[in-house]
């Protein structure tokens with residue numbers, strides 16, 4: 250536990266020095282931390298000295314001494330009142346900057362992760378870590394560390410002053426403080442346990458919220474709102490019950506601390522008063538000791554709680570570090586894994602008549618099930634090649650391998666005659682334009698969304714691409730035209746309009762290979778026709794790989810591969826496949842009959 254506290258704390262502080270931080274930030278933070286943590290002791294000390302001067306002067310009927318005490322207090326409080334806000338401001342600036350740096354590092358890391366990682370994790374988990382855990386971790390380097398340092402400076406400083414004033418009162422403070430510490434520490438573990446449980450349930454609550462946003466459409470169509478709500482309420486109620494438990498512990502502790510504080514105070518007055526009566530202590534020194542005892546008792550009473558709070562915050566930091574430390578194998582930088590020196594020569598797209606070649610490729614996501622089984626095929630340059638077959642056959646997996654998201658366990662994939670392992674990720678991805686089933690539109694304008702295809706495209710190029718994709722007239726009919734903002738996930742546009750924007754984006758990219766993953770599957774026949782027109786503009790002169798369930802869209806393909814259980818079981822063009830009366834013909838006739846029937 251100690252090691253985790255130490256290493257996570259040091260790592261949190263390290264963001265002030267490196268990975269975006271600077272020595273100036275680190276030094277400013279430490280100086281501000283020390284000054285702010287000393288403020289309580291300094292105020293108490295100045296106040297206590299002032300009180301001593303004033304009470305001793307009152308008892309001696311010394312008016313001059315009374316004024317001296319007043320001036321002393323006013324001078325030092327004035328100085329502190331100027332210094333503390335300045336360093337408070339510097340401290341807050343350091344905290345805000347550090348949190349920004351941590352978020353920046355997290356964002357960069359999540360951006361660099363491979364598709365594989367996202368396919369296995371719930372997006373709500375990332376959201377929870379970025380929102381909740383960053384805020385929790387911030388507690389560690391903002392107020393928790395300050396409270397801890399403050400308790401130590403104040404407690405040890407006060408103990409020294411009391412020791413100097415009177416040994417008996419010091420002994421009383423020490424014994425009573427240790428008893429106080431023991432009682433408070435008894436609550437630390439149960440409080441920590443309950444806080445940890447609340448944290449993990451809160452993450453579940455965030456995930457449920459993420460479900461109702463991302464799955465808004467499905468929830469409504471399937472009318473599963475009630476069941477999703479029940480699941481949310483399970484987590485929400487758990488947070489409520491655990492929070493009540495925490496409140497119960499905190500209430501008992503607060504009542505004890507309040508009572509104990511007064512009893513300690515009275516005990517001190519009684520012992521101190523006795524010493525004053527015996528002339529072993531001046532009344533002024535009793536005042537100093539009364540003022541200082543509060544800090545000593547505070548140190549003993551709260552250090553356990555402060556350490557626990559710090560530990561909880563560091564658990565939040567640990568969850569952030571888990572993301573930052575995700576293994577290299579999950580980084581979207583396959584060349585690290587492929588262990589192949591990238592070629593320095595330009596990719597020669599004209600050197601071969603074959604665009605893509607799979608040579609006895611086998612692949613599985615896990616050890617239990619082989620998804621592609623010794624698959625061999627070619628895609629000639631500028632051809633339109635379709636992949637059809639039953640769901641789960643491995644069609645999308647072929648696309649993922651081509652784009653380098655995964656590497657095959659066996660066999661070789663060549664693109665323009667060059668092994669995929671010898672491409673850098675940048676080289677490889679520049680070869681493809683991709684139109685998925687359901688296009689993701691980023692928060693922002695339609696113009697920005699199309700321009701993601703080519704970041705340095707001119708306005709003319711963007712408009713040209715939209716015209717080719719047959720979406721320009723629609724965009725111009727919107728009140729704000731190309732500047733129209735698309736909502737989160739592009740929900741304000743129809744499926745067909747979103748697809749056409751994705752096609753315009755792909756046209757703008759002007760890549761030699763097109764990957765179309767069932768681009769019309771979610772559309773009605775009218776929109777399908779429209780999108781197919783747009784696709785024809787995109788396909789012209791390119792090598793096109795298309796996954797299709799609706800066979801009407803790929804009748805004109807040069808080659809059709811029928812995939813089943815990770816194997817190619819039929820190959821040919823539409824007419825050839827119909828002639829052999831195999832699986833393709835069967836599927837086509839089924840779809841044709843359905844269409845005819847309806």
Ligand SMILES: Nc1ncnc2c1ncn2[C@@H]1O[C@H](COP(=O)(O)OP(=O)(O)OP(=O)(O)O)[C@@H](O)[C@H]1O
Nearest residue numbers: 365368614615620639640641642643644645646647
């Ligand atoms: N990230 C993943 N991790 C583990 N298994 C996966 C993953 N993605 C796909 N699979 C599994 O691999 C198999 C092939 O999936 P794939 O998506 O390639 O099929 P498909 O032919 O494209 O199906 P569909 O036509 O339904 O899109 C399926 O059994 C699927 O469950």
